[in-house]
Amino acid sequence: MRYELYYWPDIPGRGEFVRLALEASGADYVDVARLTGRGKGVAAMTRMMAVDALARPPFAPPFLEAGGIVIAQTANILQYLGPRLGLAPKAEAGRLWAHQLQLTVADFIAEVHDTHHPIAVGLYYHRQKPEARRRTMHFLAERVPKYLGYFETVAAANHGRMVGRRLSYVDLSMFQVIAGMRYAFPTTMSKLEADWPALSALHVRVAAHPGIASYLASKRRIPFNDDGIFRHYPELDR
Amino acid sequence: MRYELYYWPDIPGRGEFVRLALEASGADYVDVARLTGRGKGVAAMTRMMAVDALARPPFAPPFLEAGGIVIAQTANILQYLGPRLGLAPKAEAGRLWAHQLQLTVADFIAEVHDTHHPIAVGLYYHRQKPEARRRTMHFLAERVPKYLGYFETVAAANHGRMVGRRLSYVDLSMFQVIAGMRYAFPTTMSKLEADWPALSALHVRVAAHPGIASYLASKRRIPFNDDGIFRHYPELDR
CATH class of the missing domain: 3.40.30.10 (Glutaredoxin)
Structure with a gap:
């Protein structure tokens, strides 16, 4: 296929x-x-x-x-x-659980996006900077610990994987979340990431997966940049 | 069960x-x-x-x-x-399509919520009113026509239903979206709703469904109020 x-x-x-x-x-x-x-x-x-x-x-x-x-x-x-693709459990309960986690990742990603676009997706960032600063302050202080703390609990309780006993698409998404957060908010992440050792270890393990390692080294991998969801605006990373 | x-x-x-x-x-x-x-x-x-x-x-x-x-x-x-519950197609392609629409409803609902909480979910509305006014202005002018116009296209192309030939959970959710938008933004909706005749007709048909009609008349139905997603703040409904 x-x-x-x-x-x-x-x-x-x-x-x-x-x-x-x-x-x-x-x-x-x-x-x-x-x-x-x-x-x-x-x-x-x-x-x-x-x-x-x-x-x-x-x-x-x-x-x-x-x-x-x-x-x-x-x-x-x-x-x-x-x-x-062999990246999710086959039984219904496991598939629902994987999807539930992925939808929670999606909610988090939407909140990440709105840190730089709190007023309107159709307005440039520079037209909503004061609001972006205010939203991001709350996001980093309240939402990031809540979401990543939750994901950490899930991974820590499951031997470092988000779902099941094999690599899943949720692990891959969590890798991207950690990579994106480090790109967008390096100062904050350097302070907080010690609270989420299972997620840090998951990031390492996914990066070393042969298919992913080869992808990350290829031109197919698009670097994070300031048109995407995860953007690095130093003024937002207190 | x-x-x-x-x-x-x-x-x-x-x-x-x-x-x-x-x-x-x-x-x-x-x-x-x-x-x-x-x-x-x-x-x-x-x-x-x-x-x-x-x-x-x-x-x-x-x-x-x-x-x-x-x-x-x-x-x-x-x-x-x-x-x-007999509220979705049985075949995989139909189920995926219903879920795809439902996830788009979920995205819309998250944007509705953020009209009154553009800065932080943990702050009271009165602490983020100027930002709420600005976000809502863009939401009503740009996002509502985009989302509801899309849902209208889907319903109009499918004989007034969101999915398949029988009542689905997506129809029920769309009923709630229309009801909520009328509660929160009556002035705006009275101006715009003529653009979405299939959605208005869907709202009428769902309200007349025996199970739903009896539910709406019961105490089990919780009225919209200003602690929920759809809130009526007249100052936001230009």
């Missing part, structure tokens, strides 16, 4: 959570908007999102074309891919 | 999306935190969320106990209940 991933070509963003799953498992996939030529590029992605293009249109990227269906919403894509 | 729902007893909030599914299908359920007595009430809910209480702890309510497992995250609960 060849998977076709559609996502913005210049940011890791939400698409990266899907890329990590495809890469870790060595899946056959095409990152459509990053290619050029007929039926490729951002134009191909935009065409798929046009009204009436699909009977079941995505609201936003990322979306995945697989076996004749188009699936959107990052966590939904991952729950579809998980058992197929 | 008796379902046990855990959610805050005084607000519709995210729990209401689950209540609507249970009520529409006449499921046997207990709304644990709204009852009194041993093993009931908010204390019972808080106990379930305590560290080490469960091997798979919820991050936040709502959560549902069903057949020996505890499932959290509203959309995850609904995708579990959907096929069991």
Whole structure:
């Protein structure tokens, strides 16, 4: 099965959570908007999102074309891919638990995004800086310890993995969360990360996974940058 | 099967999306935190969320106990209940599509919440009023037409239903979204709602469903109020 991933070509963003799953498992996939030529590029992605293009249109990227269906919403894509790529438990209770954690990751990611866009996604950061500073102060003091403390509890209780006994897509997403938080908030993370040893160890183990190590060393891995979810604005990292 | 729902007893909030599914299908359920007595009430809910209480702890309510497992995250609960309560397609592609829409509803709901809490969930509204006004202005002008326009397209293309040919949990959630938006932003909605005739008609049809009509007339239905997601602050409804 060849998977076709559609996502913005210049940011890791939400698409990266899907890329990590495809890469870790060595899946056959095409990152459509990053290619050029007929039926490729951002134009191909935009065409798929046009009204009436699909009977079941995505609201936003990322979306995945697989076996004749188009699936959107990052966590939904991952729950579809998980058992197929060997990255999720097969039994229903385990799949629901993995998905529950992934949805909590999604909630956290939305809060990360709103640290630099507390007023409107359609406004530049420099138009909402005072609000961003205020929101980020609360985010780092209250929300980060709450979310990462929760994820730490889960990983610590499960021998350092988020779900089950093998690598899962939730582990891969947690790797990206830790990497992104270190990029965006290095000062804060250097102070706080000792509180989350299981997550730090998980980050190391995922980075050393052969499929991921090779991906991280490749040009396919898009570096964090200041157009994505995790942005490094020093004034926000008190 | 008796379902046990855990959610805050005084607000519709995210729990209401689950209540609507249970009520529409006449499921046997207990709304644990709204009852009194041993093993009931908010204390019972808080106990379930305590560290080490469960091997798979919820991050936040709502959560549902069903057949020996505890499932959290509203959309995850609904995708579990959907096929069991006859409120979702049975085939995988249809289930994924219903869940994809539900996750988009969840994204919208999070944006609704942040209109009155743009800075921090832990701060009172009156501590973030200027930011709330600014965020809400953008929300009503840009985000509401984008989301509700998308949902309208989906419903209009499918004979007024969100998914499939029968009532689904996504229809029930969309009913709650329309009801909530009318409560929170009556002025704005009276101006804009003519743009979404399929959603208005869906609201009427869901309200007339026997299980829902009887629920709405009961004391089990918690009215919208200013502690929930949808709050009516006239100063935000330009």
